[in-house]
Amino acid sequence: MGRPTIADIARQAGVSKGAVSFALNGRPGVSQATRERILLVAREMNWRPHSAARALGGARSEAVGLVIARPARTIGVEPFFAQLLSGLQAGLSARAVALQLLVVEDTAAEIEVYRRWTSEHRVDGFIVVDLKVRDERIEILERLGVPAVVLGGPGRHGSLPSVWADDREAMLSIVHYLAALGHRRIAHLAGLPGFRHTQRRIRALRDSARSLGLVEAVSIPTDFSDAEGAAATRRQLARPERPTAIVYDSDVMAVAGLGVATEMGVAVPGELSIVSFDDSVLARIVHPALTALSRDTFALGEQVARQLLTAIDAPGTVRDLQTPTPLLTVRESTGRPAGEGALGNPDKPL
Amino acid sequence: MGRPTIADIARQAGVSKGAVSFALNGRPGVSQATRERILLVAREMNWRPHSAARALGGARSEAVGLVIARPARTIGVEPFFAQLLSGLQAGLSARAVALQLLVVEDTAAEIEVYRRWTSEHRVDGFIVVDLKVRDERIEILERLGVPAVVLGGPGRHGSLPSVWADDREAMLSIVHYLAALGHRRIAHLAGLPGFRHTQRRIRALRDSARSLGLVEAVSIPTDFSDAEGAAATRRQLARPERPTAIVYDSDVMAVAGLGVATEMGVAVPGELSIVSFDDSVLARIVHPALTALSRDTFALGEQVARQLLTAIDAPGTVRDLQTPTPLLTVRESTGRPAGEGALGNPDKPL
DNA sequence: CAGTCGAGCTAAACCGCTCTAGTGCCCGGG
DNA sequence: CCCGGGCACTAGAGCGGTTTAGCTCGACTG
Numbered sequence: 221m222g223r224p225t226i227a228d229i230a231r232q233a234g235v236s237k238g239a240v241s242f243a244l245n246g247r248p249g250v251s252q253a254t255r256e257r258i259l260l261v262a263r264e265m266n267w268r269p270h271s272a273a274r275a276l277g278g279a280r281s282e283a284v285g286l287v288i289a290r291p292a293r294t295i296g297v298e299p300f301f302a303q304l305l306s307g308l309q310a311g312l313s314a315r316a317v318a319l320q321l322l323v324v325e326d327t328a329a330e331i332e333v334y335r336r337w338t339s340e341h342r343v344d345g346f347i348v349v350d351l352k353v354r355d356e357r358i359e360i361l362e363r364l365g366v367p368a369v370v371l372g373g374p375g376r377h378g379s380l381p382s383v384w385a386d387d388r389e390a391m392l393s394i395v396h397y398l399a400a401l402g403h404r405r406i407a408h409l410a411g412l413p414g415f416r417h418t419q420r421r422i423r424a425l426r427d428s429a430r431s432l433g434l435v436e437a438v439s440i441p442t443d444f445s446d447a448e449g450a451a452a453t454r455r456q457l458a459r460p461e462r463p464t465a466i467v468y469d470s471d472v473m474a475v476a477g478l479g480v481a482t483e484m485g486v487a488v489p490g491e492l493s494i495v496s497f498d499d500s501v502l503a504r505i506v507h508p509a510l511t512a513l514s515r516d517t518f519a520l521g522e523q524v525a526r527q528l529l530t531a532i533d534a535p536g537t538v539r540d541l542q543t544p545t546p547l548l549t550v551r552e553s554t555g556r557p558a559g560e561g562a563l564g565n566p567d568k569p570l
Numbered sequence: 571m572g573r574p575t576i577a578d579i580a581r582q583a584g585v586s587k588g589a590v591s592f593a594l595n596g597r598p599g600v601s602q603a604t605r606e607r608i609l610l611v612a613r614e615m616n617w618r619p620h621s622a623a624r625a626l627g628g629a630r631s632e633a634v635g636l637v638i639a640r641p642a643r644t645i646g647v648e649p650f651f652a653q654l655l656s657g658l659q660a661g662l663s664a665r666a667v668a669l670q671l672l673v674v675e676d677t678a679a680e681i682e683v684y685r686r687w688t689s690e691h692r693v694d695g696f697i698v699v700d701l702k703v704r705d706e707r708i709e710i711l712e713r714l715g716v717p718a719v720v721l722g723g724p725g726r727h728g729s730l731p732s733v734w735a736d737d738r739e740a741m742l743s744i745v746h747y748l749a750a751l752g753h754r755r756i757a758h759l760a761g762l763p764g765f766r767h768t769q770r771r772i773r774a775l776r777d778s779a780r781s782l783g784l785v786e787a788v789s790i791p792t793d794f795s796d797a798e799g800a801a802a803t804r805r806q807l808a809r810p811e812r813p814t815a816i817v818y819d820s821d822v823m824a825v826a827g828l829g830v831a832t833e834m835g836v837a838v839p840g841e842l843s844i845v846s847f848d849d850s851v852l853a854r855i856v857h858p859a860l861t862a863l864s865r866d867t868f869a870l871g872e873q874v875a876r877q878l879l880t881a882i883d884a885p886g887t888v889r890d891l892q893t894p895t896p897l898l899t900v901r902e903s904t905g906r907p908a909g910e911g912a913l914g915n916p917d918k919p920l
Numbered sequence: 921c922a923g924t925c926g927a928g929c930t931a932a933a934c935c936g937c938t939c940t941a942g943t944g945c946c947c948g949g950g
Numbered sequence: 951c952c953c954g955g956g957c958a959c960t961a962g963a964g965c966g967g968t969t970t971a972g973c974t975c976g977a978c979t980g
Contacts, residue, residue, distance in 0.1 A: 575935090575936055575937080576936070576937065576938095577936080577937095587936090587937080587938090588938080588939075588940095590937095591937065591938060591939080592938095592939095595938085597938095597939095619936085619937075620935085620936050620937070622935085622936080622937095623935070623936035623937045623938090624936080624937060624938080625937095626935090626936080626937075626938095627936090627937060627938045627939080628938085629937090629938080
């Protein structure tokens with residue numbers, strides 16, 4: 221005999237299929253004695269529910285989807301994603317919910333997967349990442365009526381709850397810190413310009429430039445890759461009036477930039493201060509260790525998972541959640557610019 | 571009306587459910603004209619199959635499982651995993667097969683998930699990683715009769731096909747290269763001693779030590795973390811007769827080790843050569859860039875995915891697959907040991 | 921002591937799809 | 951003219967659960 225079904229258990233226990241279903245699901249409708257007998261038989265026969273059969277009846281699939289539209293090769297490079305994934309896992313596995321992961325080429329394919337998985341009842345909800353400036357995915361998910369949590373914000377993401385950190389405040393804390401050290405020329409190697417958080421960071425830098433008396437505050441968009449990070453750094457450092465500090469939107473770029481500086485004989489932090497917007501082992505283990513914004517991406521993932529589980533349980537009840545603004549961890553890659561006197565207190569950001 | 575079912579299509583097209591099923595699945599049993607009419611109606615109604623209903627009939631679930639038994643937090647740290655994941659994705663998405671990912675605490679939980687997902691028909695097969703020296707999972711998966719591919723080998727993994735690279739040859743190529751440079755004291759910061767590949771690497775080093783005339787060749791097991799990598803490096807470098815070269819089993823540890831060396835004022839590669847067993851951006855972007863074994867982990871993942879898909883399609887037909895032995899990429903972190911004359915050709919490993 | 925009620929259980933419909941066992945019809949051969 | 955065979959299609963039985971309607975029986979009520 222193959223896998224036992226509730227019919228087998230029913231026969232064995234001398235009851236009906238219905239009674240077995242009630243017993244196994246802790247639902248009223250059977251006496252305590254019968255319930256125990258059924259459970260015993262089920263355990264003896266090593267019975268397990270057939271998820272498809274359950275799903276057919278309209279039940280949960282106990283899985284959530286994460287669809288990422290990026291070149292597959294680049295995912296492995298980003299510690300951020302790996303960290304997030306770990307956190308999501310941790311949050312989900314508490315309730316034994318699995319994560320369906322799919323990497324696709326572009327947003328069109330991503331949307332197609334949303335449609336398919338939803339109508340196939342393959343997942344109970346979605347996690348949406350890489351929020352764009354104008355994001356069509358939001359509306360589609362709303363129309364599909366499937367629970368979803370957006371990673372990023374704040375701002376327009378329709379009725380979908382989001383989990384976000386304040387990128388603006390974070391950028392301001394970096395810039396204030398650098399300005400207090402005496403830096404007046406700051407470059408910002410940003411991420412993909414289509415992403416919302418990239419825009420927020422760029423705007424924050426621009427907005428604060430005047431009030432802090434910065435002579436220069438440029439943002440250069442990149443694709444987050446180490447290659448572009450290195451190339452852009454090279455260009456910046458080759459300029460006659462080069463920046464005295466560079467803020468990188470990812471740790472991979474920051475480390476690549478550090479490499480370029482070393483190679484070009486630009487001392488860090490003597491002649492160039494480096495700040496990474498992302499913290500990870502990467503930032504800690506290089507030398508000099510990088511001053512970085514410490515956001516706990518793992519915890520963020522956990523948070524998102526919890527939020528999504530709640531949204532699935534009780535749609536409509538869950539609202540936006542702001543995670544703590546990441547704090548600047550000062551390490552060895554930042555200092556006063558060359559030829560600067562004491563100005564402010566460099567150890568106290570903000 | 572909710573989502574359309576084949577019954578709706580049948581009614582609309584004026585045929586039976588069976589005819590619709592035949593038409594939609596490209597099966598004989600309907601005329602060309604009817605088939606086209608049905609497909610047209612299906613498209614108009616925006617019909618999509620209900621995966622659960624299909625699965626209930628015994629069909630594929632179009633998903634494969636990857637269960638990892640490691641602390642969730644550490645997954646994010648390993649570029650290897652992220653890379654592998656990307657590769658798996660790439661291999662699977664060619665056939666629109668999704669990946670069910672779950673991170674669990676220990677092997678017992680992992681096995682429990684294998685049982686559950688199998689009996690729930692949640693996945694069509696599994697990918698097994700972190701092959702242990704004595705691995706109980708193999709036997710369990712065989713008994714469950716579910717397709718699975720083992721990452722690692724060669725050697726005892728029962729009837730399950732495996733994808734593997736020759737760790738022994740790889741380690742030998744590193745040691746030969748270092749010996750040719752003139753190194754006689756080599757330390758090896760290994761991974762978890764319970765893993766099979768760790769054992770193979772340790773043995774390869776030990777076996778070659780005598781014939782290469784090494785004075786010292788120790789392997790120190792670690793947990794793969796940057797912390798243990800750093801600590802062990804510190805201990806090695808503090809010894810009176812310290813090694814002139816260290817081989818690290820992972821790039822994270824190698825970079826951490828590089829940091830310790832810099833911090834202790836030990837010049838790399840002047841006084842210490844560093845080789846990483848894993849290559850990734852990490853090894854490329856630090857300075858000096860690390861000499862590392864370049865295995866294409868992404869391609870490995872793709873390969874494993876293909877292997878598994880074949881195993882699912884035609885169980886029993888697929889056998890072990892050896893991937894190319896990783897080649898040493900010489901960068902800046904290796905050189906002649908201090909006070910060594912010319913010996914062999916350092917640029918030509920093996 | 922008849923009527924009511926609820927607990928405990930059964931029978932069967934149902935979820936959406938697949939697949940097998942027919943059924944009707946047409947065509948060609950003997 | 952009849953029969954066999956093949957094609958196009960239908961009816962309906964499963965797949966393994968959940969859920970609802972209904973049945974029985976004993977206890978309690980008035």
